[in-house]
Amino acid sequence: MFIRDPATARIGEEILPFECGNVPEYFRKKAEAELHDSPDKRAQGLRQLKELIKKDKHTKHLEFEDDFLLQYLISKKYNIAKAFSFLKALVHLKKKHPEIFSGFSYEEISCSMSENVLTVLPWRCQDGCAILAAHLDNWDPEKLRIDDLKRSIAIYLLQSLQEPMTQINGFKVIIDAKSNPMKHLRYITPSNLYLLYHGTQECVPARYKDIHLVNESLTLKAAWFLVKPFLSDKIKKRVHFHSSNEDLLKFFPKSILPTEFGGELQNYDMYDWLRKATEPAKLEVLGGRPRQS
Numbered sequence: 001m002f003i004r005d006p007a008t009a010r011i012g013e014e015i016l017p018f019e020c021g022n023v024p025e026y027f028r029k030k031a032e033a034e035l036h037d038s039p040d041k042r043a044q045g046l047r048q049l050k051e052l053i054k055k056d057k058h059t060k061h062l063e064f065e066d067d068f069l070l071q072y073l074i075s076k077k078y079n080i081a082k083a084f085s086f087l088k089a090l091v092h093l094k095k096k097h098p099e100i101f102s103g104f105s106y107e108e109i110s111c112s113m114s115e116n117v118l119t120v121l122p123w124r125c126q127d128g129c130a131i132l133a134a135h136l137d138n139w140d141p142e143k144l145r146i147d148d149l150k151r152s153i154a155i156y157l158l159q160s161l162q163e164p165m166t167q168i169n170g171f172k173v174i175i176d177a178k179s180n181p182m183k184h185l186r187y188i189t190p191s192n193l194y195l196l197y198h199g200t201q202e203c204v205p206a207r208y209k210d211i212h213l214v215n216e217s218l219t220l221k222a223a224w225f226l227v228k229p230f231l232s233d234k235i236k237k238r239v240h241f242h243s244s245n246e247d248l249l250k251f252f253p254k255s256i257l258p259t260e261f262g263g264e265l266q267n268y269d270m271y272d273w274l275r276k277a278t279e280p281a282k283l284e285v286l287g288g289r290p291r292q293s
Contacts, residue, residue, distance in 0.1 A: 015256060016124045018131075019273060020165045027128050031168045036078045045073040045080060052084045058091055062288040067162065074167045075205035083205075090203040090287055097195070100150045101287060106278040111144045112152040113274060116260075120160055122268050123256040128169030129209050130160055133258065136219065137178040146187055153196070157204045158286055159277035170207030174248065174261060179219035188222050197230050208235065212251065214242045214261070 016024070023031070031037040049069055053059045064087075072083040094101050112118040117139045121131040139149065160166050200206065213220060228236070242248060245262035257263020276282070 015126055015253060016128065016165065018120055018122050018124060018160075018163070018270075020124070020163060023164050023168065027165060027168055030128075031074070034077075035074050035168065037074055037168070041078050042070060042073070045078050045083075046070070048080045049073060049083060049087075052080070053087075056084075056088065058088055059288075061291055062091065063291040064288045065285050068285070068288070071161050071167055071205040075207055086203060086205060089198075093199055093203045094287055097150075099147055100154050100199075103147075104151055104155070104278055104283050105148075106275060108144075108148045109152045109155055109278060110271065110274055112149065113269065113271060115140065115143060117144060117149070118152055118156060119270055120156055120273070121256065121258070121265070122270060123265070124165065124169070125172060125252060125256070127209075128165050129172045130163065130166045130169070131172050131174065131252075131256070132156060132160075133174045133261070135176045135178075135260070136184065136217070137176065137180060139184065141183060141187065146192075150195075154199070154286075155274075155277055157200065157206055159282065161204070161206060167205075170209045172210045172212070172252075173208065174212045174214070174252075176214050176261070177217050177220035178215040179217040181218045184219045185222065188219060188226070190226055193223060193226050194230070197227055201231075201235070208238065210251065211235075211239045212242060212248060213239065214245060214248065216241065216243075 014024075046066055046069055049072070053062070053064065069083075069087070072087050073080075076082040076086065115138050116135050118132070118134045121133055124130055141149075144152075157171075160171070200208075231239075240247075240251070245260075248257060248261055249263075252263070254263050256265060258265045258268070
């Protein structure tokens with residue numbers, strides 16, 4: 001169930017799989033110490049958050065799973081006001097962009113994996129973070145339409161957060177930014193980039209620990225110029241630019257990185273996870289559903 005890597009796996013002593021199941025004792029203590037997460041806090045936080053939901057005109061008609069609400073409470077360290085603000089932002093995002101949260105198709109979204117455009121990696125960092133990996137140059141908008149790419153990002157983030165280990169430890173993102181400008185520049189619009197920023201930073205209850213960008217390109221320069229002003233100083237400090245894949249080995253154990261990023265991981269796939277993530281029952285409750293009268 002894990003890879004031992006004595007040179008790097010000091011934090012949790014084991015490198016754990018993405019689909020972890022139980023949270024090891026080390027990370028339970030971390031959640032309590034850093035995120036104020038405890039059974040008493042959960043009960044109190046859920047009660048207070050549900051009271052706000054029932055009183056607000058934008059959310060009172062919606063029903064949310066407790067596990068989903070806990071994602072917001074944990075990500076905001078049980079600051080009820082902040083958790084509710086982010087939850088409302090997701091509700092508004094769904095209303096303004098229903099195309100991102102409907103029309104899901106496993107066949108179309110799985111194209112993001114089969115074309116190696118976007119995936120979650122099968123192993124976590126030694127600090128428990130989930131790893132999202134993207135290869136911009138592999139994205140062919142004729143095979144994976146822009147709307148399906150947006151749906152894919154929503155699925156990867158929101159469904160990955162159903163894993164308690166991801167709620168506690170967050171994400172690390174690796175992006176190979178090599179790009180053919182002729183394919184991509186027309187999609188690097190202010191509206192698309194703001195949607196990406198707003199959705200990932202202000203709506204989804206995710207904690208981003210590091211963002212690694214490899215291979216500078218004209219597309220990356222354009223995107224960074226437009227996005228940078230929106231980013232908080234904390235996030236800017238967590239963005240790392242790398243001239244080569246070898247630099248990534250300063251941040252990640254070689255055993256969990258795919259070979260195209262200079263690691264040793266090969267012949268892996270996450271299709272079973274994606275099939276489960278796109279099951280109708282799971283999609284039905286993605287981000288809340290109308291309350292039954």
